[in-house]
Amino acid sequence: MESIIFSTKISQNLERFLANTKHTKLGIIADSNTIRDCYPLISATLPEHHVFYFEAGEKHKNLTTCQNIWKWMTENDFDRQSVIINLGGGVTGDMGGFCASTYKRGMRFINIPTTLLSQVDASVGGKLGIDFMGFKNHLGVFTEPLAVIISQEFLPTLPTDEFRSGYAEVIKHGLIKNEHYFSCLKTTDWQNQAWTEIIEKSISIKKDIVEKDPKEEGLRKILNFGHTIGHAIESHYLDTPNHLLHGEAIAIGMLAEAYLSHSKMRMAKEDLTSITQTILEVFGIRYVAQSDFEAIASLCLQDKKNTGKIINCSLLKRIGECEYNIPISEEDILAALQYYHDLKHEPDTTTA
Ligand SMILES: NC(=O)c1ccc[n+]([C@@H]2O[C@H](COP(=O)([O-])OP(=O)(O)OC[C@H]3O[C@@H](n4cnc5c(N)ncnc54)[C@H](O)[C@@H]3O)[C@@H](O)[C@H]2O)c1
Ligand SMILES: O=C(O)C(=O)C[C@@H](O)[C@H](O)[C@H](O)COP(=O)(O)O
Numbered sequence: 612m613e614s615i616i617f618s619t620k621i622s623q624n625l626e627r628f629l630a631n632t633k634h635t636k637l638g639i640i641a642d643s644n645t646i647r648d649c650y651p652l653i654s655a656t657l658p659e660h661h662v663f664y665f666e667a668g669e670k671h672k673n674l675t676t677c678q679n680i681w682k683w684m685t686e687n688d689f690d691r692q693s694v695i696i697n698l699g700g701g702v703t704g705d706m707g708g709f710c711a712s713t714y715k716r717g718m719r720f721i722n723i724p725t726t727l728l729s730q731v732d733a734s735v736g737g738k739l740g741i742d743f744m745g746f747k748n749h750l751g752v753f754t755e756p757l758a759v760i761i762s763q764e765f766l767p768t769l770p771t772d773e774f775r776s777g778y779a780e781v782i783k784h785g786l787i788k789n790e791h792y793f794s795c796l797k798t799t800d801w802q803n804q805a806w807t808e809i810i811e812k813s814i815s816i817k818k819d820i821v822e823k824d825p826k827e828e829g830l831r832k833i834l835n836f837g838h839t840i841g842h843a844i845e846s847h848y849l850d851t852p853n854h855l856l857h858g859e860a861i862a863i864g865m866l867a868e869a870y871l872s873h874s875k876m877r878m879a880k881e882d883l884t885s886i887t888q889t890i891l892e893v894f895g896i897r898y899v900a901q902s903d904f905e906a907i908a909s910l911c912l913q914d915k916k917n918t919g920k921i922i923n924c925s926l927l928k929r930i931g932e933c934e935y936n937i938p939i940s941e942e943d944i945l946a947a948l949q950y951y952h953d954l955k956h957e958p959d960t961t962t963a
């Protein structure tokens with residue numbers, strides 16, 4: 612597993628790390644926001660390097676951007692002894708890591724995650740990839756970074772919606788593995804959490820699972836709770852005015868899959884109520900039209916956990932315990948989406 616460095620002075624930690632990492636060339640991959648807000652925090656102490664940045668956003672996590680990255684690597688004579696630094700959120704980490712690990716069959720890379728979401732989840736565990744044909748992370752590989760360097764110095768410029776998006780993965784970590792963690796999250800205002808503890812706790816939950824099953828042959832599928840339906844919703848609305856951030860879509864996915872946990876796994880009604888209240892308090896209700904349900908359900912047919920035409924979902928037995936490879940039907944998905952839709956009419960739960 613990659614080494615994870617918790618840093619309070621990113622420029623110094625990175626300088627030290629690079630001094631001990633022999634490389635021919637050094638490349639920085641960022642997006643249009645992190646080049647402005649995050650690169651200045653590390654640029655002064657970096658040794659000689661090349662920079663590539665792309666237009667920020669999920670819709671640029673695609674083959675066209677990858678081609679531009681591979682061209683930049685080639686034109687600047689990167690070789691297998693070169694090192695790439697991915698400076699940004701999950702989009703930069705997933706795509707930059709994918710490009711590095713496929714260029715000349717593999718170059719080393721370091722992740723410097725700059726969003727809450729990428730610090731608690733995306734930068735750890737070696738899942739890399741891009742979207743393709745409208746499906747999330749459809750092309751990709753498992754490759755560990757050389758290191759992940761995590762610093763909260765980047766977070767002050769992160770917009771509130773992006774912060775909240777990352778919080779969805781934090782809630783997920785509590786729901787799948789640690790009831791106590793979830794109940795602490797539940798009782799504290801989400802904007803006033805103790806972020807140092809949250810980041811460390813979430814990473815330790817994820818790391819523990821990934822170490823046991825790095826290539827998602829079994830147990831790791833629990834990290835995908837909320838993602839069967841959540842990814843389908845994210846993909847469906849990606850290029851529309853109703854587009855959702857990854858965590859916002861996963862929050863809806865977790866509500867829908869919590870409903871299925873109750874209906875198919877006998878998770879207690881009190882647990883469903885507690886999950887529903889907690890997620891709605893943070894995320895409110897978002898636009899998911901009934902007329903889109905069929906299309907969303909059919910996107911689930913391409914989920915990577917599936918076996919042939921069987922849609923396998925990760926569902927909760929109770930808060931803090933998740934099971935994987937639970938077959939669900941398209942009708943189940945429609946019922947779960949209806950559950951989400953109907954929450955809009957509950958007087959105490961609608962905030963948006
Ligand atoms: N590989 C994994 O295990 C894994 C896990 C979870 C999510 N993901 C993927 O990660 C992606 C979502 O990650 P994300 O939420 O970090 O999205 P992102 O990379 O798009 O970053 C979110 C936004 O914040 C901006 N930004 C980043 N850092 C900033 C900073 N410090 N200050 C100001 N602006 C900043 C970015 O430019 C972008 O506009 C999705 O593609 C998802 O599929 C991967
Ligand atoms: O690390 C994992 O495993 C996860 O499932 C973490 C998820 O939060 C993340 O969104 C991941 O990229 C989803 O993977 P995918 O295999 O469903 O594309």
Ligand SMILES: [Zn+2]
Nearest residue numbers: 780838857861
């Ligand atoms: Zn996710």
